[in-house]
Structures are given as structure tokens and as C-alpha cells.
Amino acid sequence: MTRExxxxxxxxxxxxxxxxxxxxxxxxxxxxxxxxxxxxxxFQMHLGLCLGCRLYLRQMKLTIRAMGTLPxxxxxxxxxxxxxxxxxxWKNP
Amino acid sequence: MAxxxxxxxxxxxxxxxxxxxxxxxxxxxxxxxxxxxxxxxASRAIAEEVVQExxxxxxxxxxxxxxxxxxxxxxxRILTNQAKTRGVRESRTVPFSPLGNDxxxxxxxxxxxxxxxxxxxxxxxxxxxxxxxxTPERLLLSKECGQRxxxxxxxxxxxxxxxxxxxxxxxxxxxxxxxxxxxxxxNQRVLLHRARSRVRRALERYLEGDASTP
Numbered sequence: 001m002t003r004e005x006x007x008x009x010x011x012x013x014x015x016x017x018x019x020x021x022x023x024x025x026x027x028x029x030x031x032x033x034x035x036x037x038x039x040x041x042x043f044q045m046h047l048g049l050c051l052g053c054r055l056y057l058r059q060m061k062l063t064i065r066a067m068g069t070l071p072x073x074x075x076x077x078x079x080x081x082x083x084x085x086x087x088x089x090w091k092n093p
Numbered sequence: 094m095a096x097x098x099x100x101x102x103x104x105x106x107x108x109x110x111x112x113x114x115x116x117x118x119x120x121x122x123x124x125x126x127x128x129x130x131x132x133x134x135a136s137r138a139i140a141e142e143v144v145q146e147x148x149x150x151x152x153x154x155x156x157x158x159x160x161x162x163x164x165x166x167x168x169x170r171i172l173t174n175q176a177k178t179r180g181v182r183e184s185r186t187v188p189f190s191p192l193g194n195d196x197x198x199x200x201x202x203x204x205x206x207x208x209x210x211x212x213x214x215x216x217x218x219x220x221x222x223x224x225x226x227x228t229p230e231r232l233l234l235s236k237e238c239g240q241r242x243x244x245x246x247x248x249x250x251x252x253x254x255x256x257x258x259x260x261x262x263x264x265x266x267x268x269x270x271x272x273x274x275x276x277x278x279x280n281q282r283v284l285l286h287r288a289r290s291r292v293r294r295a296l297e298r299y300l301e302g303d304a305s306t307p
Contacts, residue, residue, distance in 0.1 A: 019215035024202045028286035032267065052220030056202075059221055063293045066229040066242060067261040072124035079141065083119050083148050084112060090152045091110035 018046040023053045027060055094268065100164040107155055119148065122165070125263045126172050131247075132254040133176035143179050147172040162272060169259070169273040201290035224300050238299065245295035253288035260285055 001009075023043060029035050030043055047053055096104060106114035126147055130140035150171040158167060208218045226232040233239045246254060246262070255274055259265045265273070271281050 019207075020217045020220075021200070021202070021204075021207050021215040024290070025200070025286075027201070028282060028289060032282060032285075034282065050216075052217035055221040055223055059224060059297065060289065060293055062224065062227070062229065062232065063296055064261050064289065066232045066296070067246070067257070067292070068264055069229045069233055070239065070242060070262055073127045075119065075123040075127075079145065080116075080119060080123075083145070084116060086149065087112060087115045087152065091112075 018042045020046075020050060020053050020056075023047075023050075024056060027057060030057075031060070031064075094163050094166065094272070096160050096162075096164045101160075104155075104158070104160075104164060118151075118168075122168060126169070128258050128262060129169065129172060129255065130176050132251055132258050133173075133180045139179060140176075143172065143176045146175045146179075150175060163269070165265075166269050166272050169265075169269075173273055173275075199287075201286070202294070221297070222301065226300070232296075238296075241295060241299045242292070245292045248295075249288050249291060253284045253291070256281055256284040257288035257292070261289070 023030075023046060026035065026039070026043065030040070035043065047057065103114050103118065107118070123144060126144045127140055130143040130147075131137060134140050134143060147168065151168055154167075154171065158164075162170070206217065206219050207215050224232070226234075226238075233242070246257060249257060256270055256276070259270045259273060260267065267278065267281055267285075270276070271278055274281070276284070
């Protein structure tokens with residue numbers, strides 16, 4: 001094996017078959033910390049080189065955080081009053 | 094996951110008939126419960142009923158609650174059971190397959206966005222673009238954007254919607270979600286992934302003003 005071949009083998013082994021498509025399919029595993037160390041390293045390397053995937057990741061994180069700031073569904077005052085009344089009945093049957 | 098110290102105090106107060114403690118619990122969880130209920134049943138009205146039945150269930154079960162889970166998980170599980178029963182009765186059944194396989198093979202991103210041949214096959218052909226609204230606050234400053242986000246969540250298949258609402262809107266941990274919905278860790282993650290991918294696509298369509306891409 002030539003030096004060149006060895007070098008390519010090493011790169012293949014480390015970088016694996018990471019494509020942008022495979023990153024979009026694995027992004028939840030990436031965010032959830034569910035990747036093997038090797039896969040994590042591979043995606044990390046890919047992210048370092050790929051602006052498109054960095055943007056994809058940023059959009060995904062923003063989407064997730066935006067969902068976390070959606071306003072809560074308010075409780076209607078009459079429903080709340082009725083529940084409190086039920087609690088009183090439960091307390092003193 | 095036992096009740097937190099704060100929950101234990103609350104639980105004691107509830108059992109002593111402390112009305113303020115119950116009001117606190119209702120104010121804290123009613124909105125989240127309603128959102129989750131709507132992921133199970135067909136209408137807002139039925140969802141409201143399911144949440145009220147849940148609170149009755151909480152009162153009935155308080156004496157029996159053994160603290161093997163957190164109080165929160167326990168309450169959410171009561172809702173899930175009520176909603177499932179109700180969903181079956183209203184004949185909007187939760188999909189039999191735990192993954193609700195209606196888009197099992199759908200890719201997370203429209204495949205036309207990737208190159209289809211050459212050395213860079215499956216790399217971006219049209220990569221994502223930066224969104225101007227770089228924070229959730231700025232994103233949701235526009236009322237319309239918030240509505241689009243809500244619509245995208247409502248349009249999800251029920252099983253995906255249930256997981257997404259609990260994880261990303263209500264902020265439960267994956268362990269809590271698995272407990273509440275009786276899902277395996279893997280199924281929870283698959284559903285979450287599909288749901289998040291769909292919602293991101295919807296936001297992208299809205300923010301980039303392109304109605305043509307699926």
C-alpha cells in the first residue's frame with residue numbers, strides 16, 4: 001500500500017461515509033448525545049468543513065428553542081373555578 | 094424518578110386539603126395538559142373535557158399515589174390514559190404501530206436539496222440559508238410565525254405530535270416522555286426526529302417564503 005492509499009484509508013475510516021444527507025437524518029441522535037464516539041467525531045469533522053450542515057443544525061436548534069417559548073394555552077376562569085370547587089368537594093365530601 | 098422535594102411538600106399540602114396547593118398545580122400544568130390532550134383527541138372541546146377528567150383522576154388517586162414517579166409524570170400519565178380511552182371512544186384511534194408509520198420512509202429533508210451524483214453525492218445542492226431571526230424571541234415576535242409554528246405542530250401525525258409537545262414545547266426529559274407515553278427510548282427518539290424535521294421544514298418554508306417545496 002502506498003502512503004497515499006494508507007492516508008486515504010485513514011481518512012475514510014475516520015470520516016466514514018458522512019454526507020450532508022446522513023447528517024440531516026442523524027441530527028436528533030447528535031443533539032440527544034446518542035451517537036457512538038466514532039460517529040460523533042465523524043459528524044464533528046463534517047460540521048467543521050460543511051457550512052450547509054452548520055446552518056441546518058442552527059435552524060434545527062432555533063426551531064426547538066422557538067417551540068419552547070410558545071405561549072401556554074390559558075385556563076379559562078370558569079374552568080379554574082370549577083376545578084377549585086371540585087377540590088373543596090373532594091376535601092369535604 | 095421520585096417526586097422532587099418541592100413536589101413532596103406540595104403533595105403533603107394537597108393531602109391536607111390545601112386549596113392553594115391545588116390551585117398552584119392547576120395553574121402550573123393545565124395549559125401543558127391541554128396541549129397534550131389536543132394531540133390525542135379530535136377537538137379542543139373534547140381535550141378540555143379530558144383535562145378536567147384528569148384533574149378529577151388526580152384527586153381520586155392522590156391517596157393511592159406512592160411516589161414511584163414524580164408528581165408531574167404521574168399527572169401526565171393520568172391524562173394519557175384518559176385521552177387514549179377518549180380517543181378510542183371518539184374513534185380517532187392512536188395509530189396501532191408505536192411509530193405511526195405514515196411517513197416511515199420519508200427523508201428528513203426534501204431529497205431534491207441534495208446532489209444526486211458525482212463525488213459529492215448526497216451533499217447539499219441547495220444548502221440551508223441563515224435565518225435573519227436568530228433568536229426564538231425574534232422569531233416569535235411576529236404573531237404569524239407563532240401561528241405557523243402551532244399549525245406545523247398540529248399537522249403532525251398524533252404519535253409524533255405527542256412526543257414533540259412533551260419534549261420541545263413542555264420541556265420534559267426523554268426519560269419522562271418515555272414514562273408518560275409508554276414508549277421505548279428508541280421509538281421516542283425516532284418520533285421526535287421525524288416531528289422536529291417536519292416542523293423545521295415548515296418554518297423554513299414560511300421564513301424563506303417558498304410555497305413550492307414540499
